[in-house]
Amino acid sequence: MAVRTASFLLFGLFATFHTWGAWANMEMNMEDRVEVYKGDTAQITCMFTSSEGIGGTIIQWFYVTGTGEKQKIYYQDSMSQIVDRATQFTERISVNGTGAPGRVVLTIRDVQLADETEFICLIKGLTDGASEGRTKLKVFGTPDLPTIEGVQTGISVSEVSPSKIGTCEVKNGFPKPNITWYRNNTPLQSVPDEVEVVPSVTSESSGLFSVTSELNLKVVKEDKNDEFYCEVSYFVPGGTRMTETHRINITVFYPPTAVNVWVESPKGDIKEGDSIELHCKDNGNPPSSIISIKRLEENDIDGQSHESDVLVLNNVTSRDSGVYQCTSIDSDTFEPMYGNISVFVHFLHAAVVTPQDTIVVAHGEEFTATCNALSSLKTQAVWLKDGEVVFKGHTLTVKDATFDKAGMYVCVVTVPEIEEMETRGSILVNVKGPPEILKPDNTEIESYDTTVDLSCRVRGFPAPKIIWSTSDGQDLEMASEMMTEDGLQSRVSIQVTSDITASCNASNDHGTDALTFNIKTQGSGVIIAVIIICILLLAILGSVLYFLYKKGKICGRSGKQDLTKDKSNKDNIVVEMKSDNTEEAVLLGVNGEKQSPNEQGGAYLDVQK
Structure with missing residues (x-):
């Protein structure tokens, strides 16, 4: 009895690990x-082997129903091949192969999810007995791309229990897909009172599965920059695949810890x-x-408050320097928080020039002026005269004062570190001494008018007195x-009718100076000359007209004209002149040839052409 029991156990183990069964000499192998x-x-x-050959072999196919029963779907012997009617596979299966090589293939077309079950191949021989093999059919459906949706409202760190972060969903997969939540590339697992992952599965009418997963989290301030996403894994023939959703952020509400x-x-x-803003x-x-800005006055911490998060100060001065405080009130606890900033306004006060306004220095002596401006930063100064730089530095020193060095000096003080910070001061320098008249380019004046304008510029201090004579x-x-x-500069207008001399006489307490202008009148002599020339021209014109009249060239009279001359002489002009003593003048033609008296044509001026 013990031997028999052992034999059955060995046979059972053999059938289990090699997925075949055998009676007598029938052997079978299936996936x-x-x-x-x-x-x-x-x-x-x-696949099977039999010592009897195919002639006495019966082939049958079965599937296991949901209740565990075997349902035949195909029968084949040496005489017939029959597909069982009224099964879910009747119209979609076929069996290939007669069994001669020991290989039979069941083909199932348009596989559906309900087809996932176990199929049984049963082979019977006349003397070899029967052998049975089993294969499980696994059906897979690729799910849709997963989606993720985060909460749109902010989440407060003061919440006692975990708050909803978002929801991931994957639809229409088979077998059921799996969803895993990630925070910054780290998978999240459920932790009591901190992390809750709540999955749910929906079986669609198609037999496919849709999976939803909700993440709840007790947030902290650091979560404000975290990225959350879902990874979906699903089965495919031969393995698994994974896909990810896009990443989402959440809005975290937290109380302030500092004020800026x-x-x-x-x-x-x-x-x-x-x-300043x-x-x-x-x-x-x-x-x-609830926020405000104010300036903390010295010994007064309750300075005027500006109820806003922006304070604008226009056209500031150094008096606006100081400490400004911002106060923020927590809307939940109503606890105040403070933040301070020191504001410093750089200043450059008005330039102060010493001596002030005006300085008087004797001719040939030395004078000094200083220029300074109170400033929060280091300054530099330059001195200008007539728009040009004459000295660099805060102290102006001029030796051997002359009238050329008299005038207005402008001091410009600037701050090199900050552009556009500038202030100016000035001083008027008078050089005392005898008058000095600046001589013009020309003192010899020729006048064609009856009025002459003269100008005289005099340097000197005290201001000279000018007299024209x-x-x-x-x-x-x-x-x-x-x-x-x-x-001073003085001008006069002089009425002139003849040559005259005019003088500019300047004097002060220190001396005198004079300048003489020689004026020559040109108007009367020119007029007389023009009149004489006109009279002479009129006289000459009258003589010519009278002469032509006498000769008959005007007023209807004509002179003697020789019409018998050859054409070759048409260009000759002959002039005949006789004096009272009948002395003959030599007449020359145009070509310089002498002509006889017979050719003269009388005592007239003949023009022969």
């Missing part, structure tokens, strides 16, 4: 499983005259809406007098 996509064609192969206040503009150093914001999310002892009345930086 454990065949995998195929939904809608494709499946082929299940049954800064100068938005101008960027860099601030100078007087600028407009101060901004204030706490680092909470969302930022507090003429050579006949008359004083002239000035037309105008104008002060200049170094003296």
Whole structure:
């Protein structure tokens, strides 16, 4: 009995591990499983050996129903091949092969999800007995691309329990797909009170599965920059595949821990005259809406407050320098938080020139002037005269003062570190000494008019007194007098009828100077000359007209004209002249030939052509 039991056990183990069964000399071999996509064609192969040959072999195919029963779908012997009616495979199966080589293939077309079951191949021989093999058919459906949807509202870190982050969904897969949540490339697993992953599976009417997974998380401030996504894994023939959703972020609400206040503009150093724009914001999310900026006055921490997160100060001065404080009130706890910033306005006060306004220095002596301006930064100065730089530095020193060095000196003070910071001051330098008249280019004047304008520019300090006079002892009345930086400029108008001399006489406490203009009149002599020339021209014209009249060239009279001359002489002009003593003049033709008296044609001026 023990031997028999052992034999049955060995036989059972042999059948289990090699997936075949055998009675007598019948042996069979089949695959454990065949995998195929939904809608494709499946082929299940049954291989066997028999000592009887095919003639006495019966082939049958079965499938296992949902209740575990065997349902025959095909029968074949040496005489017939029969597909069983009224099964789910009746119209979609065929069997290939007669069994002669020991190989039979069951083909199933348009495989459906319900076809996933176990198929049985049964081979019977007349003397070899029967052998049975089994193969499981696995059907796969590729799911749609997964989707992810994050919550649109913000999540507060103060929430006691985990809050919903988002939902992932994958539809129409078979077998059931799996969803895994990731945060920054790290998979998330359920952790009590911190992470909750809630899956749900829906069986569609098509037999496919749709899977939804919801992630709930107790957020912290650091989650504000995290990326969340889902990975979907699903089975395919021969293995598994994976696909991912796009990444999402969540909005995390958290209380502030600090308050920031800064100068938005101008960027860099601030100078007087600028407009300052101060901004204030706490680092909470969302930022507090209860916020204000004020300047902390010395010994007064309750300075005037500006209820806004932006404070604008226009045309600032150094008095606007100081500490500005931003106050933020937490809208949940109503606890205040503070942030401070120091604002410094660089200044450059008005330039101060010493001596002030005006300085008087004797001719040939030395003078010094200083120019400074109170500033928050280092300054530099230059001195200008007549728009040109004459000295660089805060102290101007001029030796051997002359009238050329008298005038207005302008001091320009600037701050090299900040552009456009500039201030100016000035000083008027008077050089005292005897008058000096600036001689014009020409003092010899020829006048064709009856009025002559003269100008005289005099340097000297004190301002000289100018008197105009003429050579006949008359004083002239000035037309105008104008002060200049170094003296006076005077103008006169003189009525002239003849040559005259006019003098500009300048004097002050230190001496005198004079300048003489010689004026020559040109108008009367020219007129007389023109009249004489006109009279002479009229006399000559009258004589010519009278002569022509006498000769008959005008008023209807004609002279003697020889019409018998050859054409070759038409260009000869002959003039005959006789004096009272009948002395004959030699007549020459145009070509210089002498002509006889007979050819003269009388005592007339003949023109022969």
